Amino acid sequence: MSRPTIGVLALQGDVREHLTALAAADxxxxxxxxxxxxxxxxxxxxxxxxxxxxxxxxxxxGVMEPLRAAIRGGLPVYGSCAGLIMLADKILDPRSxxxxxxxxxxxxxxxxxxxxxxxxxxxxxxxxVEGGPVExxxxxxxWVESVGAQAQVLAEYGxxxxxVRQGNAMATSFHPELTGDHRVHELFVAAVRAAG
Amino acid sequence: xxxxxxxxxxxxxxxxxxxxxxxxTPSTASSPETGTARVKRGMAEQLKxxxxxxxxxxxxxxxxxxxxxxxxxxxxxxxxxxxxxGGVARMSDPDMIDGIIAAVSIPVMAKSRIGHVVEAQVLxxxxxxxxxxxxxxxxxxxxxxxxKWAFTTPFVCGAxxxxxxxxxxxxxxxxxxxxxxxxxxxxxEAVRHLRQIKGEIARLKGLDNxxxxxxxxxxxxxxxxxxEVAELGKLPVxxxxxxxxxxxxxxxxxxxxxxxxxxxxxxxxxxxDPAKRAAAIVRATTxxxxxxxxxxxxxxxxxxxxxxxIDTLPESEHYANRGW
Numbered sequence: 065m066s067r068p069t070i071g072v073l074a075l076q077g078d079v080r081e082h083l084t085a086l087a088a089a090d091x092x093x094x095x096x097x098x099x100x101x102x103x104x105x106x107x108x109x110x111x112x113x114x115x116x117x118x119x120x121x122x123x124x125x126g127v128m129e130p131l132r133a134a135i136r137g138g139l140p141v142y143g144s145c146a147g148l149i150m151l152a153d154k155i156l157d158p159r160s161x162x163x164x165x166x167x168x169x170x171x172x173x174x175x176x177x178x179x180x181x182x183x184x185x186x187x188x189x190x191x192x193v194e195g196g197p198v199e200x201x202x203x204x205x206x207w208v209e210s211v212g213a214q215a216q217v218l219a220e221y222g223x224x225x226x227x228v229r230q231g232n233a234m235a236t237s238f239h240p241e242l243t244g245d246h247r248v249h250e251l252f253v254a255a256v257r258a259a260g
Numbered sequence: 261x262x263x264x265x266x267x268x269x270x271x272x273x274x275x276x277x278x279x280x281x282x283x284x285t286p287s288t289a290s291s292p293e294t295g296t297a298r299v300k301r302g303m304a305e306q307l308k309x310x311x312x313x314x315x316x317x318x319x320x321x322x323x324x325x326x327x328x329x330x331x332x333x334x335x336x337x338x339x340x341x342x343x344x345x346g347g348v349a350r351m352s353d354p355d356m357i358d359g360i361i362a363a364v365s366i367p368v369m370a371k372s373r374i375g376h377v378v379e380a381q382v383l384x385x386x387x388x389x390x391x392x393x394x395x396x397x398x399x400x401x402x403x404x405x406x407x408k409w410a411f412t413t414p415f416v417c418g419a420x421x422x423x424x425x426x427x428x429x430x431x432x433x434x435x436x437x438x439x440x441x442x443x444x445x446x447x448x449e450a451v452r453h454l455r456q457i458k459g460e461i462a463r464l465k466g467l468d469n470x471x472x473x474x475x476x477x478x479x480x481x482x483x484x485x486x487x488e489v490a491e492l493g494k495l496p497v498x499x500x501x502x503x504x505x506x507x508x509x510x511x512x513x514x515x516x517x518x519x520x521x522x523x524x525x526x527x528x529x530x531x532x533d534p535a536k537r538a539a540a541i542v543r544a545t546t547x548x549x550x551x552x553x554x555x556x557x558x559x560x561x562x563x564x565x566x567x568x569x570i571d572t573l574p575e576s577e578h579y580a581n582r583g584w
Binding site: 124203239 | 291292293294295296298299302303305306307308309310325326328329330331365366367384387388389390412413414542543546547
């Protein structure tokens with residue numbers, strides 16, 4: 065696969081920043097809102113946003129079940145912040161009725177790092193990313209409470225798990241798409257290539 | 261001058277002078293930096309494509325969250341009631357804001373009066389996620405807006421044109437919205453403001469470097485920001501629409517005109533069936549370019565808010581004229 069086609073779930077959130085980062089990481093990137101737009105994708109990004117809103121819109125517009133099936137079937141996925149929550153098999157403190165796509169055997173805590181006044185930037189070492197730490201932008205960010213045996217921890221910050229990978233699924237608590245540093249997206253694009 | 265506060269780091273982002281040493285020094289894992297321009301602006305990026313709803317009670321906040329709102333604006337009276345009751349409109353009661361923060365997990369915004377830095381300090385102390393320095397409340401200062409760089413909590417401000425938007429950004433606003441004419445249920449002013457801002461941005465893109473200095477002077481905005489907008493072809497912060505949205509089609513119209521998301525004030529909880537209308541406006545905002553979805557979302561919503569024609573409003577009651 066030379067130039068994989070990677071969708072960005074465009075129900076709500078920082079879709080444009082992910083499209084830009086994917087293009088810089090040499091993927092053909094396209095926004096995806098409808099179930100039929102999943103066809104032909106080599107990978108999918110779940111952007112940052114509000115996880116409760118993304119969850120509701122995913123059910124409302126019929127992408128929840130098709131996406132679950134696609135992820136179970138091995139479609140490579142990467143999620144940042146709200147995307148990490150959407151890829152968790154379990155949320156510790158869900159809003160009533162909040163559902164996830166799942167794909168990573170982990171339990172996440174929403175807004176674990178606090179509200180907006182506690183949002184922060186810090187450098188984070190990510191396993192598999194060469195060339196020094198990445199700038200982690202944490203915005204009302206979740207962390208991962210625990211991971212199952214299949215999941216690999218890629219990064220920790222302040223004693224908490226903030227990046228995880230399991231098979232073809234990858235997730236970060238922070239937002240590499242806001243930094244102009246595309247190495248995390250390159251890591252994902254490499255995983256998409258390897259899967260294809 | 262506001263321009264003196266702004267330093268070009270050469271990466272198309274502006275930071276207040278006080279942050280520069282921090283931002284240009286690589287931080288270590290043990291020293292997280294809060295309240296940076298990236299964290300403030302980045303927060304608004306997460307709200308894109310979404311609907312932010314005015315609420316006056318925890319119960320309304322829950323209805324908004326259940327309908328798919330990306331955030332709520334906590335206030336004591338919606339703009340339609342502020343218009344009706346008159347008097348000085350101020351920051352909301354902290355108990356009311358606390359109640360709404362406790363009721364929902366989505367971000368909570370609240371309004372301070374223009375130039376009322378103490379109201380803004382109180383809102384920051386209460387832990388709201390965004391402060392709206394808003395013309396809907398009665399201005400506290402007729403000359404100065406608040407210095408928004410001085411806060412950890414990010415600010416959203418209203419603008420009727422590009423120069424006004426850039427003056428607010430120079431003061432530290434991390435998000436811009438149109439002013440519209442809140443509480444009227446009439447979208448005409450929001451349309452005017454958005455078209456004005458988008459039109460002026462398009463015009464800047466066509467100018468050469470020599471012309472940008474004069475453009476900055478005309479816009480009464482810092483040259484650095486004017487150049488940045490000319491290069492990016494957009495504002496350096498997220499742009500939402502606000503004021504007068506009452507129907508799903510109104511929300512979709514604002515998105516088609518270039519708003520990255522929509523504030524809805526009186527339009528939801530002054531209507532016949534708020535829960536249904538709120539969900540419908542969320543759907544139309546996501547699928548703003550799909551008339552079939554908007555048609556479906558527009559069915560059987562019950563009564564819309566009655567609305568006011570702007571040209572019957574006395575000049576003194578035009579909120580868009582507040583702020584400068």
